[in-house]
Amino acid sequence: MTSAHDIAARVAAGSSATTEVETSLAAISQRNAELNVFLYVDEEGARAAAHQVDERIARGEKLPLAGVPVALKDNLCTEGIPTTCSSKILEGWRPPYTATVVERLLAAGAIPMGKTNLDEFAMGSSTENSAFGPTLNPLDPRRVPGGSSGGSAAAIAAGMTPISLGSDTGGSIRQPAALCGVVGIKPTYGLVSRYGVIAFASSLDQVGPFAANVADAALTLEVIAGHDRMDSTSLPETSPSLVAHLKDGVAGRRVGYVKELVDGSDPDVAAAVAAAVEVLRAQGATIVEMSIPELQLGLSAYYLIAPAEASSNLARYDGVRFGLRVDGDDVAGMNEATRTAGFGAEVKRRIMLGTYALSAGYFDAYYGQALKVRTLTINAFQKAYADVDFLIGATTPSVAFPFGSKTKDPMAMYLNDVFTIPSNLAGDPAVSVPFGRGEANLPIGVQLLGPGRSEAGLLAAAQVLEDAERAR
Amino acid sequence: MSLPDGWEMVIGLEVHTELQTKTKLFCGCANAFGADANSQVCPVCLGLPGSLPVLNEQAVELAMAIGFALHCSVAPSTFHRKNYFYPDMPKDYQISQYDLPINSNGYLDLPDGSRVTIERAHLEEDTGKSTHLGGSGRIHGADRSLVDYNRSGVPLVEIVSGPDMRSAAQARAYAAELRGILIATGASDGRLEEGSMRFDANVSVRRPGAPLGTRCEIKNLNSLRSLQRAIDYEAARHVAILEDGGKIRQETRHWSEDLGETSTMRTKEEADDYRYFLEPDLVELSPSIEWQDRVRAALPPMPAERRATLLTIVSEPTSAQRDAVGVIVDLQLDRFVLDAVAQGADAALAIARTSNEIAAGIDSLANLSLDSFVTTLQLEASGSLSATQAKTVLAEVLATGGDPVAIAAARGFEQLASDTLSDLVASLVEAHPDEWHRFREGDEKLAQFFIGQVMKATKGQANGKAVIAELNARR
Numbered sequence: 037m038t039s040a041h042d043i044a045a046r047v048a049a050g051s052s053a054t055t056e057v058e059t060s061l062a063a064i065s066q067r068n069a070e071l072n073v074f075l076y077v078d079e080e081g082a083r084a085a086a087h088q089v090d091e092r093i094a095r096g097e098k099l100p101l102a103g104v105p106v107a108l109k110d111n112l113c114t115e116g117i118p119t120t121c122s123s124k125i126l127e128g129w130r131p132p133y134t135a136t137v138v139e140r141l142l143a144a145g146a147i148p149m150g151k152t153n154l155d156e157f158a159m160g161s162s163t164e165n166s167a168f169g170p171t172l173n174p175l176d177p178r179r180v181p182g183g184s185s186g187g188s189a190a191a192i193a194a195g196m197t198p199i200s201l202g203s204d205t206g207g208s209i210r211q212p213a214a215l216c217g218v219v220g221i222k223p224t225y226g227l228v229s230r231y232g233v234i235a236f237a238s239s240l241d242q243v244g245p246f247a248a249n250v251a252d253a254a255l256t257l258e259v260i261a262g263h264d265r266m267d268s269t270s271l272p273e274t275s276p277s278l279v280a281h282l283k284d285g286v287a288g289r290r291v292g293y294v295k296e297l298v299d300g301s302d303p304d305v306a307a308a309v310a311a312a313v314e315v316l317r318a319q320g321a322t323i324v325e326m327s328i329p330e331l332q333l334g335l336s337a338y339y340l341i342a343p344a345e346a347s348s349n350l351a352r353y354d355g356v357r358f359g360l361r362v363d364g365d366d367v368a369g370m371n372e373a374t375r376t377a378g379f380g381a382e383v384k385r386r387i388m389l390g391t392y393a394l395s396a397g398y399f400d401a402y403y404g405q406a407l408k409v410r411t412l413t414i415n416a417f418q419k420a421y422a423d424v425d426f427l428i429g430a431t432t433p434s435v436a437f438p439f440g441s442k443t444k445d446p447m448a449m450y451l452n453d454v455f456t457i458p459s460n461l462a463g464d465p466a467v468s469v470p471f472g473r474g475e476a477n478l479p480i481g482v483q484l485l486g487p488g489r490s491e492a493g494l495l496a497a498a499q500v501l502e503d504a505e506r507a508r
Numbered sequence: 509m510s511l512p513d514g515w516e517m518v519i520g521l522e523v524h525t526e527l528q529t530k531t532k533l534f535c536g537c538a539n540a541f542g543a544d545a546n547s548q549v550c551p552v553c554l555g556l557p558g559s560l561p562v563l564n565e566q567a568v569e570l571a572m573a574i575g576f577a578l579h580c581s582v583a584p585s586t587f588h589r590k591n592y593f594y595p596d597m598p599k600d601y602q603i604s605q606y607d608l609p610i611n612s613n614g615y616l617d618l619p620d621g622s623r624v625t626i627e628r629a630h631l632e633e634d635t636g637k638s639t640h641l642g643g644s645g646r647i648h649g650a651d652r653s654l655v656d657y658n659r660s661g662v663p664l665v666e667i668v669s670g671p672d673m674r675s676a677a678q679a680r681a682y683a684a685e686l687r688g689i690l691i692a693t694g695a696s697d698g699r700l701e702e703g704s705m706r707f708d709a710n711v712s713v714r715r716p717g718a719p720l721g722t723r724c725e726i727k728n729l730n731s732l733r734s735l736q737r738a739i740d741y742e743a744a745r746h747v748a749i750l751e752d753g754g755k756i757r758q759e760t761r762h763w764s765e766d767l768g769e770t771s772t773m774r775t776k777e778e779a780d781d782y783r784y785f786l787e788p789d790l791v792e793l794s795p796s797i798e799w800q801d802r803v804r805a806a807l808p809p810m811p812a813e814r815r816a817t818l819l820t821i822v823s824e825p826t827s828a829q830r831d832a833v834g835v836i837v838d839l840q841l842d843r844f845v846l847d848a849v850a851q852g853a854d855a856a857l858a859i860a861r862t863s864n865e866i867a868a869g870i871d872s873l874a875n876l877s878l879d880s881f882v883t884t885l886q887l888e889a890s891g892s893l894s895a896t897q898a899k900t901v902l903a904e905v906l907a908t909g910g911d912p913v914a915i916a917a918a919r920g921f922e923q924l925a926s927d928t929l930s931d932l933v934a935s936l937v938e939a940h941p942d943e944w945h946r947f948r949e950g951d952e953k954l955a956q957f958f959i960g961q962v963m964k965a966t967k968g969q970a971n972g973k974a975v976i977a978e979l980n981a982r983r
């Protein structure tokens with residue numbers, strides 16, 4: 037598929053956006069029935085939006101994403117268009133408003149093609165937890181695309197759209213990006229508005245882009261980032277300049293090669309990271325081998341903090357105002373029947389975990405303790421960043437795994453996020469960039485992590501790896 | 509009502525007041541009472557998926573104003589989520605301040621000189637309003653429930669007192685004084701009947717000097733009268749149980765105004781576990797010192813200070829005048845009285861007429877201009893109108909907005925010119941020498957005889973006090 041940069045350039049030069057939309061629709065119709073990437077394709081809306089983009093270009097507007105088809109994870113609110121979070125409890129619900137990130141894409145001339153599949157309420161690492169069936173990995177349909185933003189990653193891998201949006205609470209952008217062989221960015225917490233993003237764990241959730249290349253991902257992030265007064269946790273600054281810094285390289289940069297971000301991964305993954313480290317060294321970076329033991333504590337802290345927040349965020353799905361309602365004898369009975377029928381097993385598991393962690397008598401031992409570990413993680417990163425500019429490690433312990441291989445054991449599934457979770461706890465940015473191939477010739481993701489607001493530097497490093505990968 | 513000898517009441521109050529902001533606490537919806545059901549709502553106050561709260565600056569400002577008026581310290585504060593399921597609470601959690609409130613450690617001095625400590629005054633959001641149809645009218649057993657979310661997200665400040673009050677009357681006085689302060693700060697309209705203020709009372713009893721007894725909380729009292737009655741009832745209930753050798757069970761109770769009694773809502777064991785945790789969608793609230801100073805400097809005088817100011821216009825206030833001044837400040841009429849006195853009205857008359865006649869006609873206050881008020885009082889003070897006539901004129905000005913002089917004339921209250929009265933009295937004294945003699949010797953009853961004669965001669969147009977003054981002048 038043509039890159040977002042090239043599409044925007046030719047549409048700006050007078051080529052019709054309708055052509056781009058039809059190309060995308062054709063790619064979607066070719067494989068969506070097989071792969072289950074999109075839960076909803078907005079053909080009419082996309083065609084209408086293409087006409088509008090053409091008109092705006094004719095009027096002389098400068099649109100950074102003119103005519104670029106984009107896929108939206110189905111936890112982003114879109115006015116009048118079904119938004120389900122891949123849950124039965126929201127089946128048929130059409131939001132009366134649109135998420136800020138989607139508004140910004142529209143303002144930039146991008147064309148939403150529809151809504152992509154995810155693990156229910158973004159809880160999972162394989163899209164197997166979707167109430168509407170799993171998404172298959174376009175590179176090998178017997179394997180998972182990762183999750184929770186599996187649909188948005190697969191949309192890129194299948195060539196359906198050049199860019200897409202996902203959300204990352206514990207790795208939900210980076211992990212599927214790695215498993216699908218695309219670029220994924222988890223931005224600094226607060227860089228991208230959460231208004232209209234259906235919450236999983238509010239203090240960890242962050243929206244970010246997927247793309248087939250670093251430059252398109254950077255451009256998309258530039259469009260969606262920047263202060264939003266509708267989100268109180270939004271950072272005050274305007275969107276950073278990223279694309280302009282993509283050729284900055286890594287010469288003179290100090291890079292931490294972190295033991296805990298590789299340990300436990302398969303040999304093919306570890307080898308890819310080692311190769312990436314050599315590329316950076318060859319390009320003038322100083323490599324500092326380091327150990328940050330606190331990062332190993334992240335997983336357990338995350339599986340208390342995220343479910344605790346989720347147990348509260350998901351309370352509103354009570355059958356009273358919107359979505360599914362199953363009648364009961366009284367209000368409490370109706371609440372219970374609705375939630376029993378509407379939520380899947382993983383969502384119920386996490387609501388119970390989180391409710392327990394916040395309960396009187398257990399709060400200090402679980403949630404309170406997890407917050408302390410979160411502080412430890414933040415401090416450990418800060419200490420590391422006093423010495424190095426950014427860190428490198430694996431995104432996931434393995435390449436894409438077969439369906440059903442981890443569904444019996446929640447812990448095995450949770451361990452898939454062990455390398456990605458620390459960035460969410462710290463609120464720091466991280467990028468997954470495809471580098472090398474592993475088992476069954478499947479792509480491997482290398483992860484670059486930096487301190488808050490270091491996106492420009494991280495993406496420049498990712499560009500170095502992408503250039504090296506292309507040259508091989 | 510007081511408890512039997514040897515028992516003491518201990519009362520603490522939690523007062524919820526709706527803030528008079530233009531918009532709700534976390535969204536741009538209008539904060540307005542009485543609109544069509546579910547017409548003042550948006551994704552945020554409906555708790556729709558993906559919506560986020562944004563704190564209202566005006567609400568913070570009013571909360572700080574309340575804090576400063578109650579001598580609290582303002583400190584950096586945070587918001588928590590209080591989690592429980594209820595249909596009129598759209599997110600199934602309430603955003604409320606918890607361990608770090610915006611205001612803490614203040615006090616309120618009552619008119620009787622007692623001091624009640626204020627533990628905290630914190631911000632939180634209101635819920636929607638449920639109406640249960642059929643069955644008992646409460647949620648259990650109702651056929652259907654209707655929910656209006658217009659009130660959902662309306663800003664509230666909860667003011668928590670220490671357990672410092674020792675009688676229901678004192679608790680009532682505290683609530684009344686607090687109401688005056690909330691109105692003075694502009695934070696609340698103080699309309700109890702619209703639910704702008706709601707009271708929860710924590711009541712226990714003990715032997716004087718003993719440790720605090722087990723308390724019960726009476727929820728959602730919405731008038732000063734209910735507050736006082738419910739506390740008296742509850743304390744008496746405790747004493748009866750304890751004197752019978754029983755124990756008080758800590759619980760939340762409901763007050764029935766019709767039955768005049770409290771009943772169990774839920775026991776301590778049934779209490780929800782609210783699973784409070786820091787609201788991740790909001791950041792710490794740290795009003796700058798400059799902002800705090802601006803709010804503090806803009807605070808108008810509070811009721812206690814206004815009562816004191818008003819009392820300075822009478823040299824030796826009687827207890828009736830002290831009460832009257834309380835009524836006047838309560839009705840926000842103190843400025844009016846001070847202005848009237850500044851324009852030449854008699855202070856004692858202004859206080860008396862305002863706390864009685866104007867208070868009675870307060871709903872049509874708009875009809876009474878300051879000039880009309882001053883003119884009426886001056887006519888009364890000069891003896892041109894009798895007290896009764898002045899009250900009648902005042903009532904009519906309030907009712908119709910007419911001119912007091914014209915009303916007096918139309919009612920035939922045309923007073924006698926003072927030299928006319930003087931001539932008349934002179935001729936009556938001449939005509940009734942015996943009576944005059946007895947009056948001069950000190951028989952005050954004879955004054956009434958002369959007044960009667962004057963009234964007869966003037967067909968009731970004269971002022972009794974003016975007649976007495978005229979007689980005394982001749983003694």
